[in-house]
Amino acid sequence: MEQLHITEDMLAGMERFHRANLINSLSGAKQAMLVGTCNSQGQTNLALFSSIVHLGADPALLGFIQRPVGVSGDSFRNLTDTGCYTLNHVHGGILVNAHYTSARFPPEVSEFDACHLTPYFLEGFRAPFVKESRISMGMELVEVIPVTHNDTKLVIGRVKHIRLDRECMGDDGNLDVNMTDSIVVSGLETYHRLEQVARMGYAKVERLPDFSS
């Protein structure tokens, strides 16, 4: 296939939306997640994110990238006010609902209501879970690390609660993201299902496959 080489100078000269689509595509496909929060008056909020990263298993820490506040600041304001939030996997059955949470609703409208998703609360935990989600985490805010170069932030939380469909967890603890019909997003708005192609063993030098075959 023909190779294209795009330099930083060529990027700078690209039409704005073309460049944004290209750059947003470079990081590949990522899990679509709904971030659930409430403000100090208890009003719920829901927002779609795709920048969730694993940070460590013990303690169990997950991070996500918060864009410059103002673009989509309600979740961030709420989770810094209350110290907690939820992360909820998007699946095929709630994909359209999840996508439309990113419309700019007036501040007094909850995306749960507007997009027909159901808030669910665990006793003693203030942030709303998405009841329809098959894998959800209740997170305690641990740290917000500013990225000085472009005013984004790495938001770090600790896993306090996990809610999941019992059938999707294997005997070894792995979650079957095909069974849950989890949805990933590439670029800004293209959604994909997953089709498992391989479950590899731990890679060992003594057991390399025959690459030449």
Added chain:
Amino acid sequence: MEQLHITEDMLAGMERFHRANLINSLSGAKQAMLVGTCNSQGQTNLALFSSIVHLGADPALLGFIQRPVGVSGDSFRNLTDTGCYTLNHVHGGILVNAHYTSARFPPEVSEFDACHLTPYFLEGFRAPFVKESRISMGMELVEVIPVTHNDTKLVIGRVKHIRLDRECMGDDGNLDVNMTDSIVVSGLETYHRLEQVARMGYAKVERLPDFSS
């Protein structure tokens, strides 16, 4: 389906590998990427990462999470020494090769050689690209942000070069990750293809779908 509720205390009591698998599954599926570097003597290195995040389109910044150095420190040492690295999408045709780069090869062995992948250099750029990859970026190291809670780091780089198959870029700049057969990973070692299910428009309050239908 039956819901399971796992608390932080229950996590602490789980068998170690069961917990690691579960926690590593929580962040969902992420693009599998090969990070290409070379040391100051020019020896090449290749390592598999799945924690790449989009940070911004202008300037074009991508981040990834570096685990505590020592676990897999060659890439990190090299990119801090040379100031540059490459990110290369894994596709179905190089999945097995890519997976085995995570075996612990002796320091004098390049994963390019051991796993039958081809280094490719652009003039004036020291880090090796994976020639077989269909979407690759040449990155300039911009900043390393320590995460104090567990000794991981957010490594931030600026996109200097993009190499891609011409056919995979749409007229609007979006990359077709189905056409490139891009591979995502869930948990520690389960790999998936993507099947596009929807390309949504920009979400607007005035154009909500009928959720009740």
